[in-house]
Amino acid sequence: MKILRDRHRLSVGLLVFLLWQTSYGQTSGDANERRYKAAVRQVQSGQYDQAKKELQSMMDRSNRLAPYAHYYYAVAAFRQRNYNQARTTLKQLIDRFPDWRKMEDAYYLYASASMEAGQYEDALTYLSRISDASLRSAVDKLERHFFGQLSDLRQLKQLQREFPENRNLALALVSLIQRTSSDKADLELSDRLTNRFGAPGTASSGQTTAVTASRTERNRNKGYYNVAVLFPFRIDDFDANRRARNNQYAIDLYNGIQMAKAKLQAEGVTVNVFAYDLDNDVEKAREIVSNPGFAQTDLIFGPLYAEPNKLVTSFASENNMVLVNPLATSSDLIQEQPLAFLAQPSLERQADKTLAFVRSLGVSRKAAIYYGNSRKDSTLAAVYEAKLKEAGFQVIDRKKLSGTSEAMATGMRISDLNKPDHVFISTSSDEDGPRFLAALSRLRITAPVVITASAFDMYKSSSGTFNRRELYLLYPDFVDFTREEVDQFQENYLSRRNIIPSVFTFQGYDMMLFFGRQLAKNGPQVQRRSTLRAEGDDYLLSGFDYRNSNENETVPIVKFTDGRFIKVN
Structure with missing residues (x-):
């Protein structure tokens, strides 16, 4: 109280x-x-x-x-x-x-x-x-x-299923499981949540003072570059017989980095990749950066958790090392950090690019915004709403919706006399997309729709899902599988790993290829902004653009046309 x-x-x-x-x-x-x-x-x-x-x-x-x-x-x-x-x-x-x-x-x-x-x-x-x-x-x-007061494990698990992005809820569930349950499924759930959100009692904010190290001769003069990969590999828990691992994304990112290392070598750029098994552990991060050998690092990928990331980012800044955040979409990670980069566009950048695209469609100024259950969904919706209002648009409806298409249609505050000129939908659930589209159809809304690609299961959705209306997908991780370069990469990866590459593999490959080339051009210092752009044919996703900021400003928006997705912005 x-x-x-x-x-x-x-x-x-x-x-x-x-x-x-x-x-x-x-x-x-x-x-x-x-x-x-x-x-x-x-x-x-x-x-x-x-x-x-x-x-x-x-x-x-x-x-x-x-x-x-x-x-x-x-x-x-x-x-x-x-x-x-x-x-x-x-x-x-x-x-x-x-x-x-x-x-x-x-x-x-x-x-x-x-x-x-x-x-x-x-x-x-x-x-x-x-x-x-x-x-x-x-x-x-x-x-x-x-x-922290809830003691009903079943109730807490149900809440966490309904609000999977809530960190405080996840940590409370981990704490209750550790105190009260010995069930194998519960302990596995606790492990997954701990891997994602950290352990109970781990601070979610605050500044940690990094350990500094003396600098030595730049590796550039020696003809090679050292790259540190700080990912949660969890080697101690590795089981070769388990195909589905909750840290598979980290392994896929690393495998993509290794593939790019080979291509860079063919281009005459030698990089040495050093993998560090770093979970959500600040003390382990401190131990890594305190190692004298780490002082020779030129480029860092990770860490993927907030608290270790703060410490390592501070260390990298003090020692003139480039640091890349592979998956994060928060621009806070690069504020006042001239050598820290986001490989992904931030949510604000995604909203900016979406607004610019909507304006290019020539639509009028009434908009409706809907979003799903995760915090990322609501945050992107709120950021986009602010951008619209700043640009003079009228937001006639903004609401969180879930459930069936009938429930969604009922929740939409739209009438025949007050319909939107475009609709923006942000959701991380791959079951929501078809439901949202069906709800709009029930209300006879035919305006253009921009929706996050994560709203669809691309392996299950039929082509009819995407070509029944003027539909555009906000798709930061877009891969055009019809391109020869992508097809060739998949063949090479399959022959080496005996597994089909995931989107994380593509991301790891592109990051290493781009920043490895930048090291060869500019060295560890970012000296020429004009070179910090890449849209070459040998990148698997949509490339990088850091000419104006340290977050990737390349934000693909795609449309399903002639049986395939194509970029329209």
């Missing part, structure tokens, strides 16, 4: 200050305003019943104080532990005033009341709508407080 009381006390103080400053264009003698401010002071002083009576009369009126009256009425109900009343009031606020400027505070209060009432799915749904960075710490505290 203290966490929640502190948060709401802060919100009350902030909003009262704003009201005194602006007064909404009214004079200080306005009777309604005086009554409102008096009611807020009663909430602050614990006179909840009296405050609610005053606020109730203001809630029923259509004026600029009405949404604030709803909010403080809910605060009073919450502090009286009347959580259902608080939830009901906040739902009215959200439905009646969807454009209220403090709506994310309402989402947080609604989630808090839902947590107290045991309605965890509802709470997580509303927490996923919060994009305000200033609320991030409060959201983390709220989640950790309540998830």
Whole structure:
């Protein structure tokens, strides 16, 4: 309760200050305003019943104080532990005033009341709508407080299945499994979640001071380059008989790097690749960078976990080493780090490129945005919405949707008189794409649709899925399998590894090939921005473009045409 009381006390103080400053264009003698401010002071002083009576009369009126009256009425109900009343009031606020400027505070209060009432799915749904960075710490505290109290393993596993991207939920489940279960399936689940999110108690933020090392003669003068690969290989757990491993992506990335090493050698560029088995372990990362031999590194791939990555990035910056983040989409990793790069475009960059493409279609300015269950889905949707509004577009509907196509269609706030001119859909579930398209068809929405490629299972989806409407896929990992270079690479890889390469293999290959060539041209320092672009025929994905920033600005958007996907931007 203290966490929640502190948060709401802060919100009350902030909003009262704003009201005194602006007064909404009214004079200080306005009777309604005086009554409102008096009611807020009663909430602050614990006179909840009296405050609610005053606020109730203001809630029923259509004026600029009405949404604030709803909010403080809910605060009073919450502090009286009347959580259902608080939830009901906040739902009215959200439905009646969807454009209220403090709506994310309402989402947080609604989630808090839902947590107290045991309605965890509802709470997580509303927490996923919060994009305000200033609320991030409060959201983390709220989640950790309540998830740490759950003792029903079945309930916690079900929640984690429904919200697979929530780190606090995953860590709470790991902790409960370790304390209460010896079931093999549970322990395997705990291992998978630990590999992905780290161990309980591992910090998710904060700065670690890197260990520095003395520099020696640059390897460039010796005719070779040293490349360090810091991936979670988990050699101790390796089982050659297991085909499906939860770290298979790391092995595939590394195998792609090795394939590129051979091609670079044929071009006269010698690279020595050193693999380090690094999981979510800061002390192991410190041990690696403290090794005198590591000081001779020119290029680093990884680490893949946040905390080791911070330490290694700091070390690389201090010692003039290029560091590449293979899978991350957060531009925070490269802020004020001139030698750190994202191999993938950030979510903001994806939104920028999508908006530029939509503008090229010449559509009008009404848009609808829908997204799936993961935090990445909601974040991309929020970023795209902000970009649209900044560009003067009107977002007539933005909503998280799931379930059947019928449920999705019911949840879309679209009418025959108010239809979007284009639709943007962000989801990481490969079952959602067909459902979203069917929902739009039910509502007779024929506008262009831009949707993340992760919304489809490309091996199961028929061609009819993609050519029944004007459909475009936001596809950062696009591979054109009709290209001869891709076909040849697959044949070579199959002959060497006796397995078909995955998209991670393609990514590892392209990264090593591009940055290996850059080392040969520029050395470890990024001296000529004009050369930091590659769209050559021998890259398997869509290439790289770092001419303007240290994140990859190449963002493919594709359309299914004549029986295959082609890039249209």
